[in-house]
Amino acid sequence: MTYTDLFENDDMKLINLLPRDGAAYYHGKILDTATAAMYLDKCISELSWEHDRAFIYGKEIVTKRKIAWYADEPVPYTYSGYTKMALVWPVFLREIKQVVESNCGDVFNSCLGNFYSSGEEGMSWRSDAEKDLVEHGAIGALTLGGERKFSFKHKKTGEKVSLNLEQGSLLIMKGTTQQNWLHSLPKTKKDIEPRVSLTFRQLRF
Numbered sequence: 156m157t158y159t160d161l162f163e164n165d166d167m168k169l170i171n172l173l174p175r176d177g178a179a180y181y182h183g184k185i186l187d188t189a190t191a192a193m194y195l196d197k198c199i200s201e202l203s204w205e206h207d208r209a210f211i212y213g214k215e216i217v218t219k220r221k222i223a224w225y226a227d228e229p230v231p232y233t234y235s236g237y238t239k240m241a242l243v244w245p246v247f248l249r250e251i252k253q254v255v256e257s258n259c260g261d262v263f264n265s266c267l268g269n270f271y272s273s274g275e276e277g278m279s280w281r282s283d284a285e286k287d288l289v290e291h292g293a294i295g296a297l298t299l300g301g302e303r304k305f306s307f308k309h310k311k312t313g314e315k316v317s318l319n320l321e322q323g324s325l326l327i328m329k330g331t332t333q334q335n336w337l338h339s340l341p342k343t344k345k346d347i348e349p350r351v352s353l354t355f356r357q358l359r360f
């Protein structure tokens with residue numbers, strides 16, 4: 156996707172990637188390569204990563220991908236049927252949050268980080284419509300590290316929309332996206348650099 160493909164026309168209004176029932180806006184790279192690489196290193200070494208546990212069809216699974224959960228306060232968040240307690244933001248993560256907010260205009264109070272050490276780790280189809288999140292609120296996903304494909308699938312029609320998330324790029328999902336669309340980060344056999352996604356969220360508390 157080139158820079159001009161992101162906009163509907165000359166008024167710089169971002170294109171909604173979803174044809175119906177939701178809104179997803181790709182802002183492209185909001186961090187330069189050196190800054191994104193610096194934040195990637197900091198995230199990998201300084202965030203408290205642990206394997207995610209989730210209940211899928213009543214069975215508990217442990218994911219290869221690791222997660223880390225931060226918020227304005229040490230609040231609980233129920234995600235994939237499992238309740239996690241947030242840690243309070245380190246300074247650099249709060250700094251990144253401010254950069255994301257200034258690019259999209261949405262304000263976030265929490266962040267779920269995902270750490271994929273290679274292309275063999277991914278995220279299966281899911282939606283983030285948990286009751287702990289503000290209904291129809293925004294989720295801002297910042298990519299640090301290896302570029303990966305990201306896909307949406309409509310829950311009723313099965314329509315798919317895919318894009319590549321570049322190093323330092325921001326994707327915003329909002330409106331009724333989580334109610335109507337699933338999203339995934341497919342695994343790949345390609346040799347991909349480690350990747351962290353910081354998914355900034357609006358939690359009710």
Ligand SMILES: O=C(O)CCC(=O)C(=O)O
Nearest residue numbers: 269283296338340352354
């Ligand atoms: O790693 C990504 O970009 C996807 C993260 C995501 O969508 C989620 O945490 O629900």
